[in-house]
Amino acid sequence: MYKFSNVPATQHQQTLATLQHAAEQGSAYAQNLLGWIYLEGRGVAPDPKQGVKWLQLAAAQGYGKAQYNLGLAYELGEGIAPNKQQAFYWYFAAANNNFTAAQEMLAERYEIGDGIEQDEAKAHEWYKKALEHSSLVALNWYRTSANLGDADAEYMLGKQYQTGKLFPKDDIKALNWFMKSALQGNAQAENAIGELYRMGHGVTKDYQQAAVWFKKAAEHGVASAQYRLGNYYRNGTGVAHNDQLAATYYQQAAQQGHVYAQVALGMLYHYGEGVKRNDSTAVEWFTKAAKQGDAVGQNNLAAAYELGLGISQDHQQALYWYQQAANQGYRPAQQQLAHLTEQPSNKQ
Numbered sequence: 001m002y003k004f005s006n007v008p009a010t011q012h013q014q015t016l017a018t019l020q021h022a023a024e025q026g027s028a029y030a031q032n033l034l035g036w037i038y039l040e041g042r043g044v045a046p047d048p049k050q051g052v053k054w055l056q057l058a059a060a061q062g063y064g065k066a067q068y069n070l071g072l073a074y075e076l077g078e079g080i081a082p083n084k085q086q087a088f089y090w091y092f093a094a095a096n097n098n099f100t101a102a103q104e105m106l107a108e109r110y111e112i113g114d115g116i117e118q119d120e121a122k123a124h125e126w127y128k129k130a131l132e133h134s135s136l137v138a139l140n141w142y143r144t145s146a147n148l149g150d151a152d153a154e155y156m157l158g159k160q161y162q163t164g165k166l167f168p169k170d171d172i173k174a175l176n177w178f179m180k181s182a183l184q185g186n187a188q189a190e191n192a193i194g195e196l197y198r199m200g201h202g203v204t205k206d207y208q209q210a211a212v213w214f215k216k217a218a219e220h221g222v223a224s225a226q227y228r229l230g231n232y233y234r235n236g237t238g239v240a241h242n243d244q245l246a247a248t249y250y251q252q253a254a255q256q257g258h259v260y261a262q263v264a265l266g267m268l269y270h271y272g273e274g275v276k277r278n279d280s281t282a283v284e285w286f287t288k289a290a291k292q293g294d295a296v297g298q299n300n301l302a303a304a305y306e307l308g309l310g311i312s313q314d315h316q317q318a319l320y321w322y323q324q325a326a327n328q329g330y331r332p333a334q335q336q337l338a339h340l341t342e343q344p345s346n347k348q
Contacts, residue, residue, distance in 0.1 A: 016034075016037070016043070016044060019033060019034045019037070020034065023054060023057070026061075028057075028058040028061040028062075028063035028066060029058075029063070031054045031055070031057045031058035031061075031063075031066065032054070032055060032058040032063055032065050032066035032069065034051075034054045035050075035051040035052065035053070035054035035055035035058065035066065035069065036051065036055075036069060037051070038050045038051030038054065038079075039051035039052070039055075039069075039073065039078060039079060047079075048073070048078045048079025048080075049079045049080070050079075051073070051078075051079050052070070052073050052078070052079035052080045055069050055070040055073060056070060059090060059093070062093075062097060063097075064093075064094045064097035064098065064099030064102065065094070065099055067090045067091075067093040067094035067097065067099065067102070068090070068091065068094035068099050068101055068102045068105075070090045071086075071087045071088065071089070071090035071091040071093075071094065071102070072087070074086040074087035074090065075087035075115070084115055087115075088115065088116060091105060091106055092106070095126065095129070098129075098133060100130050100133040100134075100135050103126050103127075103129045103130035103133070103135070103138075104126075104127075104130050104135055104137045104138065106122075106126045107123050107124075107125075107126035107127040107130060107137075107138065107141070108123075108137075110122040110123035110126065111123035111141075124152060124153075127141050127142065128156065131156060131160075134165060134166055136166070139160065139166055141153075142156050142157050142160075143157060146177065146180075149180075149184075151180075151181045151184035151185070151186040151189070152181070152186065154177045154178075154180045154181035154184075154186070154189070155177070155178065155181040155186050155188055155189040155192070157177045158173075158174045158175070158176075158177030158178040158181065158189065158192065159174070159192070161173040161174035161177065162174035162192070162196075162201075170202075171196060171201040171202030171203075172202045174192075174196070174201075174202060175193065175196055175202040175203060177189075178192045178193050178196070179193065182213070182216070185220070187216075187217050187220030187221065187222050187225075188217070188222065190213050190214075190216040190217035190220065190222070190225070191213070191214065191217035191222045191224060191225040193213040194209075194210045194211075194212075194213035194214040194217060194225060194228065195210075195228075197209040197210035197213060198210040198228070206238075207232070207237050207238030208238045208239075209238075210228075210232075210238055211229065211232050211237075211238035211239050213225075214228045214229045214232070215229055218249060218252070221252075221256075223252070223253040223256040223257070223258040223261070224253070224258065226249045226250070226252040226253035226256075226258070226261065227249070227250065227253040227258050227260055227261040227264070229245075229249045230245075230246045230247075230248075230249035230250040230253065230261060230264060231246070231264070233245040233246035233249065234246035234250075234264070234274075242274075243268065243273045243274030243275075244274045244275075245274075246264075246268065246274050247265065247268050247273075247274035247275045249261075250264045250265040250268065251265055254285060254288070257288075257292070259288075259289045259292045259293075259294045259297065260289075260294070262285045262286075262288045262289040262292075262294075262297065263285070263286065263289045263294060263296050263297045263300065265285050266281075266282040266283070266284075266285035266286045266289070266297070266300060267282070267300075269281045269282035269285065270282040270300075270309075270310075278310070279304070279309045279310025279311075280310040280311070281310070282300075282304070282309075282310055283301065283304045283309070283310035283311045285297075286300040286301040286304060287301055289301075290321060290324070293328075295324075295325040295328040295329075295330035295333065296325075296330070298321045298322075298324045298325035298328075298330075298333065299321070299322065299325040299330055299332055299333040299336075301321045302317075302318045302319075302320075302321035302322040302324075302325065302333065302336070303318070303336075305317040305318035305321065306318035306322075306336075306340070315340075318340070319337070319340060319341075322336055322337040322340070323337060
C-alpha cells in the first residue's frame with residue numbers, strides 16, 4: 001500500500017501557525033507539509049479537503065513530493081473525487097522532477113500493469129531513473145532481472161559495481177556482469193569492457209583488447225566508443241596507425257554530437273590528415289564544439305576568426321571566442337587574449 005510521503009518526526013514540532021504563515025507566503029515545502037498534516041491528521045483534526053488544497057498549491061510550483069502526494073490523493077479519493085487520470089498525471093510530474101518514490105511507483109505499475117497498460121520497456125526506463133537516485137527498490141529489480149539473464153539489467157548491475165555507489169566498488173564483478181551483457185549484444189556493455197581494458201581496471205591494461213571491444217560498440221553506434229577508436233587509429237594505439245579510419249570514426253561520433261570528436265575531426269580537416277584539407281569544414285566542426293561549450297573548440301574557432309582560416313577574418317569574433325575559452329581557464333586562450341588586447345596600447 002502506498003503512503004503519503006512525509007517528513008522526519010523532528011519537523012512535526014513546527015507549530016501549525018508557523019507552517020501556515022510560510023505556506024501562505026508561497027513556500028512549497030510548507031504547503032506540502034501542511035497538506036500532509038491535514039490529510040494524516042497529525043496534531044490536528046483530519047481535514048482531507050484542506051490537505052488537498054495545500055498539496056495543489058505546492059504541486060503547481062513543481063514540488064515533486066507534493067505532486068506525488070497529490071497523485072495519491074486522487075488515486076485514493078482522499079479529500080477529492082477519485083480520478084485515475086489525474087493521479088497518474090501527477091505521478092508522472094513528480095517522477096519527471098526526479099522524485100524517487102514516484103519513479104519507483106511508475107516502474108512497478110508498468111511492470112505489473114497496475115492502473116496503466118503493462119509495458120516492460122517503460123518499467124525498465126523508470127527503474128533506471130530511480131537507480132540513478134540510489135533507489136534500493138530499483139537495485140533489487142535489477143539484481144533479479146540480471147540473474148534471469150536480462151542484458152540491460154546485467155549492464156546496469158555492472159555499472160553499480162564499477163561506481164561503488166550502492167555497494168562496494170568491485171571492477172572484477174563489474175567486468176563479469178558487463179561480459180554477460182556484452183555477449184548478448186549490449187553496446188553499452190561492450191563499450192564499458194573497452195574502458196576497463198583501456199584503464200586496466202579489473203584486468204591487465206590491454207589496448208588491443210580495448211580496441212576490439214570499442215570496435216564492437218562503435219559498430220553498434222556508441223559515440224564514445226567511436227571517438228576512442230578514432231584516437232586509437234590516429235595514434236596507432238592497439239591498432240595500426242590509420243588516419244583515414246580515424247577520420248571515419250571521428251565523423252561517426254561527431255555527427256552524434258560528441259564534442260571531443262568534433263574538435264578532433266576539425267583538426268584533421270585543418271591539417272589535411274586522413275581527409276582532404278578543408279579549413280571551412282574544420283571551422284564547421286569547431287563551431288559545433290564551441291557552441292557546446294568546449295574550450296578547445298572555442299579556442300580553435302577564435303584562431304580561425306583571428307587568422308581568417310576557413311572563415312572571414314573577424315577580430316571581434318576572435319576576441320569573443322577566446323574570451324569564452326579563457327573563462328573556462330583554458331591557458332592558450334588566456335594568453336592569446338592577453339596578447340590581442342595589449343596590441344592597441346603597444347601601437348600608441
